[in-house]
Amino acid sequence: MTQHLAAAPAAPTTGTHTGWWRDAVIYQVYPRSFADGNGDGMGDLEGVRSRLPYLRDLGVDAVWLSPFYASPQADAGYDVADYRAIDPMFGTLLDADALIREAHGLGLRVIVDLVPNHSSDRHEWFQRALAEGPGSPLRERYHFRPGKGANGELPPNDWESIFGGPAWTRTADGEWYLHLFAPEQPDFNWEHPAVRDEFRSILRFWLDMGVDGFRVDVAHGLVKAAGLPDIGAHDQLKLLGNDVMPFFDQDGVHEIYRSWNQVLAEYDGERILVAEAWTPTVERTAHYVRPGEMHQAFNFQYLGAHWDAAELRTVIDASLDAMRPVGAPTTWVLSNHDVTRHATRFANPPGLGTQLRTPGDRGLGLRRARAASLLMLALPGSAYVYQGEELGLPDVTDLPDEVRQDPSFFRATGQDGYRDGCRVPLPWTATGSSYGFGAGGSWLPQPDTWGPLSVEAQTGDPHSTLELYRSALAVRRAHPGLGAGESLTWLPASEGVLAFARPGFACTANTTGAPVRLPAPGTLLLATAEVTVAADGSVELPADTTAWWAV
Template identity: 70%
Template sequence: MTHQHNEAPETAVRPTDWWRDAVIYQIYPRSFADGNGDGMGDLPGIRGRLAHLRDLGVDAVWLSPFYASPQADAGYDVADYRAVDPLFGTLADAEAVIREAHDQGLRIIIDIVPNHCSDQHAWFRRAVAEGPGSVLRERFHFRKGRGDNGELPPSDWESVFGGPAWTRLPDGEWYLHLFAPEQPDFNWDHPAVQDEFRSILRFWLDLGVDGFRVDVAHGMVKAPGLPDIGHGEQARLIGSQILPFFDQDGVHAVYRSWRAILDEYPGQRIGVAEAWAPTLDRLARYVRPDELHQGFNFHYLGTDWDAGALRAAVDASLSALGAVGAPATWVLSNHDVVRHRTRLGGGLDRARAATLLMLALPGSAYLYQGEELGLPEVTDLPAEVRQDPSFFRDSGQDGLRDGCRVPLPWSGTEPPYGFGAGDTWLPQPDDWATLTVQAQTGDPASTLELYRSALGLRRTHPGLGAGDTVEWLDDAPDGVLAFRRPGGLVCTVNTTDAPARLSVPGRPLLTSGRQLPLLDGDFILPADTTIWWEE
């Protein structure tokens, strides 16, 4: 069986409820394409490569932050939410990307970062300059310290990046930052903060964006009094229990007000929650009918390559999200985790099999730039080129996020592989020549053509994407997942290290690897392989 390249991809924007089964492609702007040759990806570079995403067959593009920022945390420290950082271009460049994407039949979703801003944000700079008692300090979490002379932090909260979540200013007051000290948290109990973000949403909606991915959507609202937690290593508890600074019930009033704004605009603009919730039922609260449209499914991303665990994750996701009428979402890689080719431990074969499994599930799928090329995690970056702030801290996250952020290879046989004109901001490996878009285009065995074929089938086959149910076929051998989707599609997945024999369920449509010969009504499903069948 060969992988057919979708020569004439459908470019018309999807009609009603486009987001329920959309394939959304994440661009990390500094690593996608460099338009001006300075080694850093930018908005003109993105605009020039949108045809690649149209040909790939995705429905929407999600852009990580490109706002004006000192870049203390790769743009998640925003100094001005209505301006583009010169690193990435101008506001006119952003508008051009939005227009060009729409011309190519793609929707554009942008990051919004409401939990915290940069310490260079005008509000925070004035609050610091005006000193204790400034009314602007009420828009953040300024507190007096504990101890005889206020020398101890106001609470025992820890930063996600390691160390205390409080920094003391020379005037003696402390301010809260759940991430880097350069990222002070907003006080979402303050009406001015709520008003400002409603205005920011409208600013970008008026420019034509189709939605927002909400960074740290589980943050923003803090428990009254900012109470102590009583123990350390709090970053490791995120997503496993409710903390006084995460997943507080008060966040839902914020999203109800945001949903009302999104619904005022034509074309189904959406909100997507990056919410680390301790259970899928808690996650489902973010996507109730009057709140956001989708929530990232970190429970699925964190599931091992194991048939029983994957089936349980799928069932739990469909049950919890279906209970509130929301679609499930599926994701294997993003800018914060080790690429799934490396993380799942089985190399490219397993990564390809995992992708076809994900794309056969009902709901919406998220792709991270470069996974369509089969890129591995870059695990040997020297310390002197590292950029991730968590790499430089003694505790907190493991600092491995740079390895999935290495700039993409587009063409040629040596760095920078068509990314731009000079050295890239993170060095590319010397052995990526066979992984470029150019090298893989037209090769029926390539990962790029597998993705193009799979996404082409998702657009045309009634058994892919749409709906909200799977029917498990329980006669599959141990370690094999087999399920039927409405519309006559069957998916078989071998998560084991050995071939498995199954009865033939229909006509083979697409395989992640080799399809072995049929034997008397049976077929051999190789290890780490997924096959789509039409009944």
Template identity: 80%
Template sequence: MAPARVTSTREAADWWRDAVIYQVYPRSFADSNGDGTGDLEGIRQRLPYLRDLGVDAVWLSPFYASPQADGGYDVADYRAVDPMFGNLLDADALIRDAHALDLRIIVDLVPNHSSDQHEWFRRAVAEGPGSPLRERYHFHPGKGEDGGLPPNDWESIFGGPAWTRLPDGEWYLHLFAPEQPDLNWEHPAVADEFRSILRFWLDMGVDGFRIDVAHGMVKAEGLPDLGGSDQLKLLGTDAMPFFDQDGVHDIYRAWRLILNEYDRDRIFVAEAWTPTVERTANYVRPDELHQAFNFQYLGAPWDAAELRAIIDSSLDAMRPVGAPATWVLSNHDVTRHATRYANPPGLGTQIRTPGDRALGLRRARAATLLMLALPGSAYIYQGEELGLPDVTDLPDDLRQDPSFFRAQGQDGFRDGCRVPIPWTREGSSYGFGDGGSWLPQPAGWGELSVEAQTGVAGSTLELYRTALAVRREQPGLGDGTDVVWHDEVPTGTLRFGRSGFACTVNTTGSAVRIATPGRVLLASSPVTAGGDEFELPADTAVWWEV
């Protein structure tokens, strides 16, 4: 039986400051109609599982009408549900049922670009050069005598030029796939349209928005050449003339005014890849957004000194703007952390080899307890509570990540973290649905399923359930903006805490002797504590009541 849900003592308007938010990738979560693809009704049916897991909110990746050139991040209609996921009535039922279970719903918003099948873009192409609708995107003549060269040297995140030429001779900008033309946020119609889209979904009852490519939208004046030959990366943090421009903050101040017209507990979350955590903090100033993903933390190696440095810099950056730090280990764009930690450091966030599975899982469990002990809000990606690894051996002909098919671009291995999750030991697609799954699930997936782990002492699922219950019950856990470090610990270990609580972490490959802080609340690996000292096993985290 799942631990009893304990209501947080935090005021409802501030729920997000220490919330645990669960990301659902709709295509891969639960399939209600047996077509091999997850849908909104499947999510709705599984909401009690998420309630019992102990999360506060559910973030849904895009389910809008889309040709699916990039997993739904190419939106053709921002006010419609794609038929593969259901319809608006299904969205309404999902939101209502979530609220009845004391879960909040956050939806993805994709404002940097639309689909090339969006009505605006289709008409702009059809009407040709000089069409007013072309001003809502970035259409430009090319360089060279015949205009045969792109307007500048920008490269697509997915590989190749960031420009595509139409038969009429003009070029259009797409920082991602050609099917994702960038919108021109200097045009007033674009700003008006997204203000309307925000109100549409707020009126539907959503509790917030995760903003895709929140650091995009505004481009440097004149679209200057980058001047370099290094291929851009989706998850990079270099300064670029099309990312993290100061003008994006004017957009978010205007959006915040809209959100303030509604209940005060609605929120914005930024996906903002920036050069520094200080630049990230700009997005969460009091009159802008509420949270911003901490990608510096996500990319950190399993190393005590580096983790401590990033934790300190993250908290230091957020404190002056009064925003909580956020912590995340996995999402739909990166290799699952159970596989990242199974491989040597330095391979990046998209890894092609399974590595040492047992080592990766042991570190992943410890990393989860570390993350959930930190002050601020934490994000969980679907399936990580099962300890799922990335599927690294998918056949090339079954991959659907657009960057996989474009030379010299992003590594293109995001499909591995998007394989549908297992619910049962056996059956078609291990309980995902009755009609198989859109990406093949590996043999043995059933032994990692919800069914296989529920009620099993020491399973990764029960570790998550217990950790989230303790996090709710333990006073101050997840709250605040500071940690108190204890420096008298062996090299490669961490100890921090606050009044009544401590967390110890060993990131080394060997057990270490460490002072006993108090009574064990929870451990990522079996421990025996007694006396003044105890042995902290390799790659293990322990929570203590002190």
């Protein structure tokens, strides 16, 4: 049963600048793996609420919560059965209300995940559509089609699921329905007015609860090309993110987000929309953040860049250039719940993609991850931090097959199915059965080497990754040259080194495997490794090291 709560205000804005999202550091919480409040081995909203002071002290501005809605959990909550209810594994609406209010009391804003491309196959609409059969008005809210072939035995078109295999499943009555992801995730038909009305209502429900914004899952996927045309005989999955597909990045999505922007404008407190939009170019991504649409869009081109100065500079320039004409902030991100953590990506040779099965060189990966994080936090705009990256956590690459839960792992083709490795619950204490994650175990097993990586073990250690993040976020908040902005000035630098200036600030990043000597651009603020300025004003920047300077 849906609970109804009194409307809650957005986060207080007293003393803050306009457009808080333009320089915000937003921390992604994956609720099932963050903290367990009731000891059942699964993270929950009470666990998140209990750890909000940690996030305040870390220095982030907002928290983004991955889905916690009522769901059969066929895809870790991205298959929503009821958008206005909390899944019992995570708690209740009262728990969500308490979390939002307490976060606001600590000065943290709250962004929730919204999943509008598809629902769960257990959603009331879909269940009724199945029960009522062909011709049911409810079927028009999804993509039901007759099949091809003499007896309709072939899918309606050649589209493939992101998780592998065909994007169509046949029902008992012979019709087929579209699911770009798992069969348990039927796609909505966004040409139907009832779908549009329903999601505007869902927006208002959570805005009334006091949330400060929405991260929109598969924001590029809602509208499909008219007639659902075939793509042709080639590997569709390799084209994703590299070409405009008939089921992704259609121009019709922008009308939807303009209407959502108008809903948010009804509320005080600068509520925002964030697009998860995989597009062929950053210029196409910029379309989602034009005036009157969304406020931010994830920068997947930056996430996919290798630890290489030339490549990073190209992506940085392209990202800033694309966002400047539309007046939107550039966002930067290195890890999330769908890709291998960057401490492991950078531990392996480039070109292996964003889902890996090998731990690589752990020491090298951590050095590069720390340097990459400091570089990211120096760039103009907003940054996203995925839970645990502030601890330097690697991916868990040796999880036994029997504990895996990623649906793509069980498909024959498509994604590699190794997303579970970045979703292992966090270590809070140096000892204990789940390193302080909860009173019991954890839904995915944690490595027995994680004690030294815990919050407890790293707190107070000036050389730890956690204290590096705390220091960096404190400097970022205090220094007028960091945060919001739309440009930077590149400084002369040797091959493999990035050096740029912002007002009163400079950043130098050595992406090579050897130390480099360069003129110190100012007074050292912070560095990811030991840096000493010589008497002649030069500095030797160690391999895979980033340094911040006051100028």
